[in-house]
Every structure is written in C-alpha cells, then in structure tokens.
Amino acid sequence: MAEVEDYEIIREGEAEILQLKKNAVFFNPVQVHNRDMSIAVLRAFVAKRKEEHEALANKRNKSHQENKHSETSIQNGEDASTSQPDEMDVVPEKDQSQAQATKTPSWKVTRELKPPLVLEALAASGLRSLRYAREVDGLGKVVALDNDKASVDSCKRNIKFNGASATSKMEAHLVDARVYMLTHPKEFDVVDIDPYGSPSVFLDSAVQAVADGGLLMCTATDMAVLCGTNGEVCYSKYGSYPTKGKYCHEMALRILLASIESHANRYKRYIVPVLSVFMDFYVRVFVRVSTSPSEIKNTPLKLSYIYQCVGCDSFHLQCLGRSISKNSTVKHAPAIGPVVPQECSDCGKKFNVGGPIWSAPIHDQDWVVSTLAGVKSMKDRYPAYNKITSVLTTVSEELHDIPLFFNLHNIAGTVKCTSPSLVMFRSAVLNAGYRISSTHVTPLGVKSDAPWDVIWDIMRCWVKIHPIKEQPHDSPGTTILSKSPTIEVDFSRAGAALSKAQTKKVKRFLPNPERHWGPKVRAGRKITSKHVSLLGPEAINSILNGAVSHEGGNGAAPDKAAPEPEGIKDDEPSTKRQKTGDDEQANEP
Ligand SMILES: C[S@@+](CC[C@H](N)C(=O)[O-])C[C@H]1O[C@@H](n2cnc3c(N)ncnc32)[C@H](O)[C@@H]1O
Ligand SMILES: [Zn+2]
Incomplete structure (x- = not known):
C-alpha cells in the first residue's frame, strides 16, 4: 500500500x-508537446465538426424548402421537379401558428449534433x-x-483528484x-x-471504433523500425519497406498513413489526413475516417512505391494506380511503370525499391491554418506553446503536394562541394521556374517540384563557381558533374527565397525539449545498470521522479525559443538524443 509521501503531484x-x-x-x-498538439487539433475538430453540421443542416433545410415550394407549386398546378425530403431529418413543425409568427420553416433538421x-x-x-x-x-464523455x-487504478485516482470537471465526464x-474497440464499432x-x-x-x-467523419490520432515512437534500421520488421508491422533516405522521418509518417488506410479499406473505410507531424522522437498523425465503398477505389492513387538511388540522392515515386476518364466515367487501372530506368x-x-507509402497530402492546409490560429488565440492554455506553434508554422509552409524532400547538405556532399546557402539554393530553384519549400522535419530539408536533372544542374553550376578537388572517377558525384548543365542557373536572390515566417522572424525550429529526452522506459520495467549506463544517473532520477520543471506553473518544461541562425544555413538544433531501452525494443523483430 503506497503512502502519501510515495506520490508527487504533477501538473x-x-x-x-x-x-x-x-x-x-x-x-x-516531454510528451507535453504531443498532448498540447492533440488538444489543439481536438479543439479544431470540435469547431470543424460543428461548422460541417451547420452547413449540412443549412443545405438540407434549403433543399427541403425548395421541395416544399415545389410541392406547393404542384398543388397549384404549376410544373416542378423535386426530390422528396429526407424523412429522417424532417418533422412537421408542431406549432404552425408560432412558425408563421416567427417566419421559421414548417419543418426543421432534427438530428442534433451530440458532443463528441x-x-x-x-x-x-x-x-x-x-x-x-x-x-x-x-466534448462529451x-x-x-x-x-x-x-x-x-492510478487513472481512477487521478479522475477523482481532478474533481467534478473530470468525474462528470x-x-x-x-x-x-x-x-x-472491436466491441464498440463506430462509437467514438x-x-x-x-x-x-x-x-x-x-x-x-x-x-x-471511429465514427464516420471522426478523428483518429495515432503516435508511433518506433522510429528505428519506421526509418529502416530493420526494413523487414517495418514491413511485417506496417506492410511497407522503408528506404533509408534523408527524408526517413517524413517517410515514417507516410508509412504509418498507408498502413492506417490499408486497415480502414478492409472495412470499406478511408482516411483523410489533417495533420501529420514528426516531433522530438516520434511521429503523430491526425486523420479523419469515413466510410465509402466508392472512395476506397481511389486508394491506389494515393499510394506510391519509391525508387531510391543507392549512389546519389535522387528518388522517384511510382504511383500504384491510375484513373482513366472516358465519357464522364472514371475507371481505375494499375499504373504503368517503371518510372525509372534500371540505372x-x-x-x-x-x-x-521501397514503400508503398502514402503519397497524397499528409496535411489539410485549412486545418493547419485554423489549428495554428486557434493555438495563437489561446497562448496561455498551451504549456508547449512555442513548440507547437513552431511545428504548425513550418507545416503550414510546406508544399503539400510534394512527397518527401532532400537535404541540401547531402546533395552538396554527393558532389563533394561546400553547400550553397539555403537562400541561394532556393533562389536558384525559384529562378528556374519551380516551386520550393522547407519541411517541418528538418531545417535543411527541401521540397521542390524541380526534376532531379534541374537540381543537379544547379549543383553543376555551383561547382563551376566553387571548384572542387578531383574525385574518384567512378563516384556518383563525378558522374553527375561529368555532364554539362542544360540550364543557366541564376543564383541571384529571389523574392520568395525566404519563407513568410522567416521574413517575419517567426521561430520555426526549437532545440531539444530537455537534457535527457526521448522515449521513457516502460512503466514497471526494472531500471537496470544498463539503463543507468545508457541514460546516466541524472536521467534515471528524472524518470523515477517523473521530474518536470515547475517553472511557469503549468508543470511542463517551458519552451525556450532557439535563435534561428542567420542565413538559415545551419538552423537546425541538434536532434541527437540519448538511446534508451525502448529504442532497442523498437528494433526487436
Ligand atoms: C505510452 S503509454 C500511454 C501514455 C499516455 N497516453 C500519456 O499520454 O501519458 C502506453 C500504455 O498502454 C498500455 N497498454 C499496452 N497495451 C495495451 C492494451 N492491449 N490495451 C490497453 N492498454 C494497453 C500500457 O499499460 C501503457 O500504460
Ligand atoms: Zn543516382
């Protein structure tokens, strides 16, 4: 039996x-980031759901009104074509006189929106x-x-401890x-x-278990698996083979989404991602789930295999399906491939070859923008305000139709040159007539619709003005540089070379949450000397004590905004972290 002094209060x-x-x-x-982000999305969901219900009610009311008008016209011998009102949603107004007095229609949408x-x-x-x-x-229950x-037991104790606002719900x-979940289908x-x-x-x-139009929020912390340390383990868990590209954290999100879609499809359901983030040491996706036997036919159009070159950074997506439109009908067929030659x-x-991954958008821009606006309007309610606004800001600036990204330092590494600054590189891409954006995953990540030959032409022109030492004749970089550029690259500063957030000096990337961060040891797992040697005694104490900084009164370690380095050349705070037992477990087959 635990004594009072065995507990501490965490707020x-x-x-x-x-x-x-x-x-x-x-x-x-440190999962306060995860919980805060979830609260932000949940608030957006409550508002969106209400909006959608109101819009639907208005639409139905409008069409009922039109139907009513047509019925009257028919009774009056006028010509009218109508569809019958939906019996489920329409009841005769009880008090006709009151309806006339208030000019409300003689019917109304009765299906009330219950709290989620x-x-x-x-x-x-x-x-x-x-x-x-x-x-x-x-929220409802x-x-x-x-x-x-x-x-x-602890959860029940905590419900009581939080008083009526918790016990009532x-x-x-x-x-x-x-x-x-299996015994409560479509209930939540x-x-x-x-x-x-x-x-x-x-x-x-x-x-x-998700109701139609409902929201599924899902975390995965097995990043080693999802990022390809053991590709076959990833395949066994998620049905997708990871390629170990620099984009692996975004690929992890796309593998998870593809897997959720695949499970949903079994039940004639499909997903629509509203927000998908890589944060700290995990991925978290927010997707809406709906039922539609016809929509699931489009799933192959939302999935792709990936061809990742083993010599350079080039990668290419191969969609699983294609649609053929003929005389206002749409047919589905397997895609034509391969999209790449053998070499x-x-x-x-x-x-x-990796995948299949989710290659449709992983966020809904409207949701991202409204979630970010919601967070900004309630700053004091989010202990991890800085972190989640920085993530949502970078997400809002991503090119949503471009899956994955490459890393500027890596492509420079491939041709063995010093890297151009991000501003110069972004300018070169924009001046060549293509789009470019950052990614929330890493400050040096670049999303672009520029084809790879254009990307390499930019690097060829860069090397011309920044010559390099001779490299082995058979290296990928030497082969790339042996070709002459086919475009003239213009590195002069383009207007949109800095993102809006960068121009406004809004923080986009923050440093690590605390000294010893990452997945925690499983509850109940005995702390062994192995954990102590991996994490250090200080971290173990912090785990045992559930230690959090109480600064700021909200119980979470307050975010410190990192200065965003000038020139956005190296503005990524280190994402290196301590390895824990959970990492090893994540690697287990
Ligand atoms: C990472 S913790 C959850 C942390 C929590 N969501 C939070 O934000 O603090 C995972 C929990 O899942 C529970 N768990 C594992 N397998 C489960 C199962 N099959 N059914 C229900 N709970 C399970 C574990 O006991 C553990 O408490
Ligand atoms: Zn290559």
Whole structure:
C-alpha cells in the first residue's frame, strides 16, 4: 500500500495527476508537446465538426424548402421537379401558428449534433484524457482504457483528484483496448492511440471504433523500425519497406498513413489526413475516417512505391494506380511503370525499391491554418506553446503536394562541394521556374517540384563557381558533374527565397525539449545498470521522479525559443538524443 509521501503531484495544463515516485505508471513529461498538439487539433475538430453540421443542416433545410415550394407549386398546378425530403431529418413543425409568427420553416433538421465522444485507448495515468476533459470545451464523455491494473487504478485516482470537471465526464476501464474497440464499432468521434513503440497491433480495431467523419490520432515512437534500421520488421508491422533516405522521418509518417488506410479499406473505410507531424522522437498523425465503398477505389492513387538511388540522392515515386476518364466515367487501372530506368540517369547506380507509402497530402492546409490560429488565440492554455506553434508554422509552409524532400547538405556532399546557402539554393530553384519549400522535419530539408536533372544542374553550376578537388572517377558525384548543365542557373536572390515566417522572424525550429529526452522506459520495467549506463544517473532520477520543471506553473518544461541562425544555413538544433531501452525494443523483430 503506497503512502502519501510515495506520490508527487504533477501538473500539466489544467490537469493534475498523482504520480507514484517509482516507475509504476508510465509518464513522460516531454510528451507535453504531443498532448498540447492533440488538444489543439481536438479543439479544431470540435469547431470543424460543428461548422460541417451547420452547413449540412443549412443545405438540407434549403433543399427541403425548395421541395416544399415545389410541392406547393404542384398543388397549384404549376410544373416542378423535386426530390422528396429526407424523412429522417424532417418533422412537421408542431406549432404552425408560432412558425408563421416567427417566419421559421414548417419543418426543421432534427438530428442534433451530440458532443463528441473521446476514447483514449492506451491511457496510463490518464493525464491526456484528463487534459482533454478539462481543457477542450464541447466534448462529451472521455473514456480512458488500459490493460494494466496499476495504470487504471492510478487513472481512477487521478479522475477523482481532478474533481467534478473530470468525474462528470471521464471514466476508466481495465481492458484490452483492442477488444474494447472491436466491441464498440463506430462509437467514438475521437480515438487516440498513444502506445509504447509501435501502434501496429491497435490499428485494425482503432479504425473500426471511429465514427464516420471522426478523428483518429495515432503516435508511433518506433522510429528505428519506421526509418529502416530493420526494413523487414517495418514491413511485417506496417506492410511497407522503408528506404533509408534523408527524408526517413517524413517517410515514417507516410508509412504509418498507408498502413492506417490499408486497415480502414478492409472495412470499406478511408482516411483523410489533417495533420501529420514528426516531433522530438516520434511521429503523430491526425486523420479523419469515413466510410465509402466508392472512395476506397481511389486508394491506389494515393499510394506510391519509391525508387531510391543507392549512389546519389535522387528518388522517384511510382504511383500504384491510375484513373482513366472516358465519357464522364472514371475507371481505375494499375499504373504503368517503371518510372525509372534500371540505372540512375543522374549517377548510373542502381535503385532500391521501397514503400508503398502514402503519397497524397499528409496535411489539410485549412486545418493547419485554423489549428495554428486557434493555438495563437489561446497562448496561455498551451504549456508547449512555442513548440507547437513552431511545428504548425513550418507545416503550414510546406508544399503539400510534394512527397518527401532532400537535404541540401547531402546533395552538396554527393558532389563533394561546400553547400550553397539555403537562400541561394532556393533562389536558384525559384529562378528556374519551380516551386520550393522547407519541411517541418528538418531545417535543411527541401521540397521542390524541380526534376532531379534541374537540381543537379544547379549543383553543376555551383561547382563551376566553387571548384572542387578531383574525385574518384567512378563516384556518383563525378558522374553527375561529368555532364554539362542544360540550364543557366541564376543564383541571384529571389523574392520568395525566404519563407513568410522567416521574413517575419517567426521561430520555426526549437532545440531539444530537455537534457535527457526521448522515449521513457516502460512503466514497471526494472531500471537496470544498463539503463543507468545508457541514460546516466541524472536521467534515471528524472524518470523515477517523473521530474518536470515547475517553472511557469503549468508543470511542463517551458519552451525556450532557439535563435534561428542567420542565413538559415545551419538552423537546425541538434536532434541527437540519448538511446534508451525502448529504442532497442523498437528494433526487436
Ligand atoms: C505510452 S503509454 C500511454 C501514455 C499516455 N497516453 C500519456 O499520454 O501519458 C502506453 C500504455 O498502454 C498500455 N497498454 C499496452 N497495451 C495495451 C492494451 N492491449 N490495451 C490497453 N492498454 C494497453 C500500457 O499499460 C501503457 O500504460
Ligand atoms: Zn543516382
């Protein structure tokens, strides 16, 4: 039996939890970024859902009004063509006289919008659910599940500890989340999956538990798997082969999305991603789930294999399907391929084939912009305000129709030259008539619709003015540079060489959240000398004590904005982190 002194109170946002000082129930303070981002998207979802319902109600009301008008016309012997009103949504107005007095129509849309039901399938202490229940207005019930008794006991204790605002809305159950989700099909407007490592075993049941038009939020922290340390393990979990490109964190997002879509398709359902982010040491996707047997025929158009050259940075996407329009009908067919020759036309080396990945947009710009605006309007309500605004800002500036990216320093490394500054490179691409953007994943990442021969022409022209030492004759860089550029590259500063956020000096990338950050050791797992040697005694103490900085009163380590280095040449704070037991576990087949 634990004593009072065995606990400490941890506060994050408006929620408080009692946390046992030993590592009995999982808690990772740096996941405040994840929880804050989820709250931001949840608020956007509540607002969007309401808007959509109102728009639908207005549309139905309008068409009913038209129908009514036509019926009257028919009764009056006039010609009219109508469709019948939807019986489910229309009832006769009881009080006709009042209707006439207030000029309201004699029928109305009766299907009320119920407050969204939320399921946190893997809740641990319940902190996330508590924050949802306490901080997001307009939510209905929040159900928290865990299959670990200590976690559910702690969650129940924390619900009580947070008082009426939590007890009135939240419930916790000791159950295997998969069984619960399978037995509650389409019941939850929001389903949150935040597992240890991979969510793969929860996806099939999760996509079935989401109501039509609902939101599935899903974290994956098994980055080693998703980024290709063991490609075959990734295939076994997600049905996709990762290529180890510099874009691997975005590829991880796209592998996860493709996997969720594949599970959804089994039940005639499909996803629409609204926001997909790589943050700190994990990926997190927010997708809406709907049912449509006809829409799932379009899935192959949203997926691609990837050909990654083994010699240079070039990569090419091969869509799985194509659509053929004929006389106002659309047919689906397999894509024609391959889109690449046997050998890379840039450097002459072979290709690795990866995927399939989600190659349709991974964000909905409208959602991104409204989520960011919502966050900015409630600055004090987000302990991780700086982090999530910086991520949303960079996401909002991405070219949403360009999958993956390359890294400027890497392409310079391939031809063994010093790298042009990002501003110069961006200018060269823009001056050549192509689009270019950054990516939220890394400050040196570049998304562009410029074909690879144009990218390499830019580097050829750059090397002409910044000569390099002679390289081995068979290196990819030598092959690339042996060709003459076919375009004249103009490095003069283009108007849009800096993004809007950069021009306004808005912080786009922040440093690491705290000294010892990353996935935490599983709850209940014995801390061994291996953990101490991997993480250091200070970090272990911090894990055991669930230590967070209490500065700022919100319980989360307050974000410190990193200065964005001039010239955006090297503006990436180091993303290196300590390796933990969970990384090793993530690598396990
Ligand atoms: C990473 S923790 C969740 C952290 C939590 N979402 C938060 O924000 O603090 C994962 C939790 O999933 C629980 N879990 C693992 N497998 C489960 C299953 N099949 N059903 C329900 N809970 C499970 C574990 O006991 C653990 O508490
Ligand atoms: Zn190549």
